Ligand SMILES: [Zn+2]
């Protein structure tokens with residue numbers, strides 16, 4: 553059975569609606585993976601709101617059974633959750649996965665974004681049955697093997713690899729290339745090799761590519777890759793498709809087009825022929 557990937561939010565850090573972001577979109581991360589009626593959701597940034605409306609329509613307002621994979625609890629990856637309307641249906645069941653956070657459990661941190669001082673409705677008012685699952689070792693969801701890897705990002709952040717039969721998808725955001733942050737020593741190179749092994753041969757790699765060389769002068773150590781790091785990772789791991797993702801909020805649509813052209817040029821120079829594009833809100837891919 554084929555797997556459909558739909559991008560509902562592709563922007564990093566903060567939502568940026570407006571005329572210069574209308575083509576690629578201004579919502580923060582949310583990616584839907586679908587196999588038939590089985591629903592895998594990566595992150596609950598502001599893009600999850602529109603996904604919720606789409607699901608209400610598709611399932612005629614009926615209950616949902618969904619697995620939600622949260623990379624980490626930085627705002628841009630969770631701030632859409634209170635607006636995910638299917639979670640207010642008492643018959644819905646949702647499992648929310650992530651790693652233990654810094655200084656507190658994931659569930660506690662995730663719930664606290666809906667504390668009274670931040671939001672008028674508490675998470676307990678979301679009537680769906682929510683189960684928080686701490687990811688520890690490779691596991692299976694609906695028969696699909698799922699692997700995890702800690703990324704190089706301030707705090708705790710998890711990448712996910714979904715090994716659907718015939719369609720492997722890696723969701724790797726937010727992540728900074730180890731060598732770019734450190735140096736060319738064997739230690740940092742070895743860390744990058746672990747990341748490449750995690751991505752090896754994937755049919756689709758959705759990868760943080762927030763910065764360009766210029767941004768990186770100021771933002772080294774902030775936990776994000778340059779687009780060239782994403783291209784190098786895709787090349788090193790022989791993936792079939794690379795989706796540049798978690799776009800810098802100041803990057804206009806035209807600037808993203810330019811980034812894609814430069815990234816494709818780099819891939820050509822490396823004599824690599826994988827498909828390369830910038831993820832766009834509303835885009836669908838079938839594997
Ligand atoms: Zn982010």
Ligand SMILES: [Zn+2]
Nearest residue numbers: 624626705726
């Ligand atoms: Zn982050």
